[in-house]
Amino acid sequence: MAPPSHFYTNNGAPQNGAVLPAGAGNVPPQHSCLLDPNEFRRQGHQVIDFIADYYARMDDYPVHPSVNPGFLRHQLPANAPSRPESDAFGTALRDVRDLILPGMTHWQSARHFAHFPASSSTVAALGEALTAGINVVPFTWAASPAATELEMVVVDWLGKALHLPESLMFCGGGGGTLLGTTCEAILCAIVAARDRKLADIGSGRIGDLVVYCSDQTHFAFRKAAHIAGIHRDNCREIATYRDDMFALSPTELQAAMQADVDAGLVPLFLCATVGTTQTTAVDPIRELCAVAATHGVWVHVDAAYAGSALVCPEFRHLIDGAEAVDSFSMNAHKWLLANNDCCVLWVKKPSLLIAALGTEQEYILKDAAAEGHDVVDYKDWSVTLTRRFRALKLWLVLRCYGVEGLRDHIRGHVDMAVSFEGMVKADPRFEVMATRQFALVCFRLRAPEELGGPKAANDLNRRLLEEVNATGSGPYMSSANVGGIYMLRCAIGSTLTEEQHVRAAWKVVQDRAASLLRKMESINAVA
């Protein structure tokens, strides 16, 4: 790896005194140069070609780099340059290619099966570019009317496409907003629920509030509850079981809530999950809502990953009963081609969000045209005031691929997961460890009796994952640990992944397993 080119040119002294890269021709007054249309065009076409070349070359990179901590920090100068080197932008792009990309984990790789996808599409990536170029801050309706209205339109479009109940959409009296992440979405919902409850029971009782989830719920929920001031001891993680497909049991939820009530505590909030991170378990929404209702508990559904699959009618039954939930979130940046970041939060009663998060200040300009209208000021729907115009890319995705196109996209990955699952099942050395529901397959290598049997299986599979991930041209997978059982996770969802990549990944797993078993058997034979 070559040292970064500006390591040699950055000596703190002015290079040429110019702020503009060389070659920009006649230099107009400085401020306008920083946003000069011609300069933007010149550099912009470079960037587009750079990204396109990256996609074309994606297969050449190992998914995960072999680098050590400090590999990049130690190559870069300790200070920003005083003046830019000549053609700083072109040189920087070369450093991105030669220094930065080789040190990245390539989430867009067709062989990235480790995490739920951060699925990219050409139109969403370019939608982000458009948003960055236009660069508005639509924190109120007046601060960019079209941006607010497009957001209101696309959250309804998406809600309908995902078969959500109308009560969560603007057209049904609810509404949605675009945020960065699920943790933000849950935090907003918890704060709204908390304030409503404390208004009833007195704000001094924040320490008595209890929140509920399963032991499979993403840690984002516990984090959000903790941020909102819920006592760490007041988060009930209800145990799940393989026989129940790791779903949260309404009976156990009811028992936990009743126990808390009996102890003088106050049930506040339930986070149900459609598609858990470890095994894509689906909690039974209708039954859980019924339990929650008896205790006046806010129900949020976290469908961060699997929410995208709801675009297909065949998955609609997974949210049966969702009419009763108070809020619902999913990450369109995960599996719906909307590029990072794009979390959608819908709520049944926006007024509760606004009561908890809203603010009134004279220096926030109101628009005369908005007076007397019930306009949406999205700053009152979330943690943040400053926000990006995320609606543009989501609108482009829905419009340019269409609902049917998104269905094809989801079904393609589900089909590949079915195929991968079939290959696992066809090999008696392996077993599928959790029922596949979407495009994640959890599996493991059985530990032969002579290698210690089931007790040795966790260690064996840890080693298997290490070996699989160490294969430079191979797949990158991850693990789950559910009920003490360690398993490999193969999450299919990269936009570039095709059937051939899934087959090749399985071949690597088989080969590494065979070699690992041979190695261990020979050690065993010697011992």
Added chain:
Amino acid sequence: MAPPSHFYTNNGAPQNGAVLPAGAGNVPPQHSCLLDPNEFRRQGHQVIDFIADYYARMDDYPVHPSVNPGFLRHQLPANAPSRPESDAFGTALRDVRDLILPGMTHWQSARHFAHFPASSSTVAALGEALTAGINVVPFTWAASPAATELEMVVVDWLGKALHLPESLMFCGGGGGTLLGTTCEAILCAIVAARDRKLADIGSGRIGDLVVYCSDQTHFAFRKAAHIAGIHRDNCREIATYRDDMFALSPTELQAAMQADVDAGLVPLFLCATVGTTQTTAVDPIRELCAVAATHGVWVHVDAAYAGSALVCPEFRHLIDGAEAVDSFSMNAHKWLLANNDCCVLWVKKPSLLIAALGTEQEYILKDAAAEGHDVVDYKDWSVTLTRRFRALKLWLVLRCYGVEGLRDHIRGHVDMAVSFEGMVKADPRFEVMATRQFALVCFRLRAPEELGGPKAANDLNRRLLEEVNATGSGPYMSSANVGGIYMLRCAIGSTLTEEQHVRAAWKVVQDRAASLLRKMESINAVA
């Protein structure tokens, strides 16, 4: 305004059965098409030209549109298309041009003086595009080593460029991270401070914690404290005065803290501001830290806007004593050309952030290479798990403009503000209402005695602002209301703003004022 083109083609029925826009030639297997390099190149060059054309045409738009609530929502179909129309991407871009842009508030307009800037630059806009194209999720070091390391490098680069104390940087034992907004940054700091304090006094006492700010502090602080579970009644907004240039008084802070202690409450957190939103007041950091220290209070400095000015040594004295603060944040997306969003948070003790916000889960892949190293996993530094690779654009900005280039940029705006201030002072009908410190000028029209004198001034200036902002080709300004005095705010900071725009803006203010005074005098004469 023409109706959107797809209003006519979206009838819910498949248009052509194709997911790809027409003209893409031989159709490769579907998944890879969604991220096809050639398609990206074709659409990408369209987008670059689109944005460049927008910049070139910026002057043709009124800064703020004359539209009514619903203007866009009512023109768009109620559902996403089932299948895309042909050349959906090109058609959508035309709709952005013909429907969406005319309904935007143009934050990049040279005549946008209303809010603190959302300053754009070619390299930051394209840095965002690159980030969106590469689309990684660097929530841990392993999840994209180069992204984490570049972030560590640029927060130190920027901290040094802004003359921050080394104790806030990685090179001095502290560290920084890139977030979306100031409210997030303050929320993270409050939660860290809260957890440290509750560990001392017992978690049951959350209701006794008190936070402090001035009556000029941005409402983001009160919002963050509320989200973190601090009782709304426990936020002390200490009054400021024009004679003190609206700065928070250490004496009054001490009195407030002592009163709380005497009442059995527990001082927790102080938010000091460098450059308040209304008048860019600067709180005296050294003296405030001394008061806070006697009560074990966490001090955060919010320099959202004015932090960018610290790149100039002539402003360094404004943060004298910052060695004693616990955390510091500024928005590089405001005045430092880094495009929305890019808030930088530095903390003296990252371990406190991590204790409050950190999480450990087996399904988060660790890297063998990272074992035994103290790697930074940024998911433990903020609310969110999912995050964008924001470091890339900030690195591009610092590298391509250089520290001296950024100084030139800031000084250019400050010079224009000095010039605007001079024009206000030269016109006896007007007065400057707060000492100008950066590039914001607060001023108002004096109300002549015959029109009611000072008592009538607020209404007069409200009408003046309305008239100024109603001038289609004119400037867009905002207002402050400080100590009961309403004033106009002219915030200079758009990248495209030049001296000529400032002069033209002042001319509009003078003309509107003259016409308003004439109108009122004639009404007066009749009455």
